[in-house]
Amino acid sequence: DAGVTQSPTHLIKTRGQQVTLRCSPKSGHDTVSWYQQALGQGPQFIFQYYEEEERQRGNFPDRFSGHQFPNYSSELNVNALLLGDSALYLCASSLVYGAKEQYFGPGTRLTVT
Amino acid sequence: QKEVEQNSGPLSVPEGAIASLNCTYSDRGSQSFFWYRQYSGKSPELIMFIYSNGDKEDGRFTAQLNKASQYVSLLIRDSQPSDSATYLCAVILLSGAGSYQLTFGKGTKLSVIP
Numbered sequence: 001d002a003g004v005t006q007s008p009t010h011l012i013k014t015r016g017q018q019v020t021l022r023c024s025p026k027s028g029h030d031t032v033s034w035y036q037q038a039l040g041q042g043p044q045f046i047f048q049y050y051e052e053e054e055r056q057r058g059n060f061p062d063r064f065s066g067h068q069f070p071n072y073s074s075e076l077n078v079n080a081l082l083l084g085d086s087a088l089y090l091c092a093s094s095l096v097y098g099a100k101e102q103y104f105g106p107g108t109r110l111t112v113t
Numbered sequence: 114q115k116e117v118e119q120n121s122g123p124l125s126v127p128e129g130a131i132a133s134l135n136c137t138y139s140d141r142g143s144q145s146f147f148w149y150r151q152y153s154g155k156s157p158e159l160i161m162f163i164y165s166n167g168d169k170e171d172g173r174f175t176a177q178l179n180k181a182s183q184y185v186s187l188l189i190r191d192s193q194p195s196d197s198a199t200y201l202c203a204v205i206l207l208s209g210a211g212s213y214q215l216t217f218g219k220g221t222k223l224s225v226i227p
Binding site: 031033035040041042043044045048056058088090092094097098099100101102103104105106107 | 117145147149155156157158159162164201203205213214215216217218219220
């Protein structure tokens with residue numbers, strides 16, 4: 001049973017650039033959430049996708065955007081990168097929209113220089 | 114400000130002892146509570162969830178929920194060095210119908226000493 005997968009594992013970008021991170025949910029899951037985890041902090045909710053639509057959004061600027069594809073995979077895009085965007089970006093999937101349990105992928109470590 | 118608070122630790126316990134991790138939350142209407150374990154450099158792993166007042170046991174882990182006191186805890190019996198990790202408490206806060214976002218505490222770092 002394939003778990004949540006994310007790519008790439010690590011990424012280094014320069015301030016002002018744009019980045020796209022990818023996530024495939026656990027087999028059978030149709031809802032994807034994205035979280036940002038800064039060093040020494042708990043994950044912070046960015047947004048959640050279901051049926052290819054953004055259903056909920058946390059307190060993140062419009063520079064953060066996303067997409068969900070018909071196969072339930074998802075992308076997180078961040079424009080105009082800031083040094084403060086350096087973090088571990090985590091994707092979590094849920095069995096169905098409204099399911100409370102969320103299962104995380106291995107994450108993408110983004111470093112902005 | 115709706116919050117989830119944990120003691121950052123580190124919490125050190127000897128091997129074989131009971132580790133007790135605590136979490137308080139600000140939103141009295143919260144209904145769903147989770148404990149994640151995160152090893153250094155890895156992603157969070159869901160180990161327990163609890164939705165009703167009382168205790169829920171799974172192997173060496175027991176989650177305890179007291180909604181009146183807005184308090185949730187995780188007990189780890191017979192602690193092992195492999196339990197050394199950061200434990201994250203997460204809550205689905207009552208922020209409107211259909212809200213499923215997890216709000217996390219900063220985590221408690223547990224160290225089990227052989």
